[in-house]
Amino acid sequence: MFTKILVPLDLGHLDNLSGALSVAAQMAKSHNAEVIYVGVYGNLPTEDVPPPQDYSAKLKAFSDEQAAAHDITTTSVPVFSHDPQAELTSALLSAAADANADLIVMASHIPGWAEHIFHSNAGYIASYAPISVFVVR
Numbered sequence: 001m002f003t004k005i006l007v008p009l010d011l012g013h014l015d016n017l018s019g020a021l022s023v024a025a026q027m028a029k030s031h032n033a034e035v036i037y038v039g040v041y042g043n044l045p046t047e048d049v050p051p052p053q054d055y056s057a058k059l060k061a062f063s064d065e066q067a068a069a070h071d072i073t074t075t076s077v078p079v080f081s082h083d084p085q086a087e088l089t090s091a092l093l094s095a096a097a098d099a100n101a102d103l104i105v106m107a108s109h110i111p112g113w114a115e116h117i118f119h120s121n122a123g124y125i126a127s128y129a130p131i132s133v134f135v136v137r
Helices: 011-016 016-032 052-072 082-100 121-128
Strands: 005-010 034-041 073-080 104-109 132-137
Touching: 005 016, 005 052, 005 082, 005 132, 016 034, 016 052, 016 104, 016 132, 034 082, 052 073, 052 132, 073 082, 082 121, 104 121, 121 132
Parallel strands: 005 034, 005 104, 034 073, 104 132
Antiparallel strands: none
16 A cells, blocks of 8 residues: 655654654555655754764664664655754655655654644644655654
8 A cells, every 4th residue: 555654753852753663664564665764954963963974874874773673675865954943844745755655654742832833743744745644643
């Protein structure tokens, strides 16, 4: 049913993505699909995210680890953005289109007061993606 599953990653918060990563790996195995890990990064490194020149290598290493751990086919796609926070949703939707993905599996968080004012990334992607989106809380 699915052939390419896109999974957005925040390398600085991998511990919060375990549910989505597990679901994506299980779906990839059951559908014999490829998992495409996409990370959006900018010019400024943070405490948890490496500088731009190291970002691609860290994303690929994570993708390779997931492939070995779950016996699935994976690809890593680093996406540069001048303002990752502002351009995250559009960058992810573009990456999904470029990869010809037919499913997006992404993590969400428990909504708080801010979601009454600002949209969540997962909610926006689920509303506007032209493909299926599985949001894992």
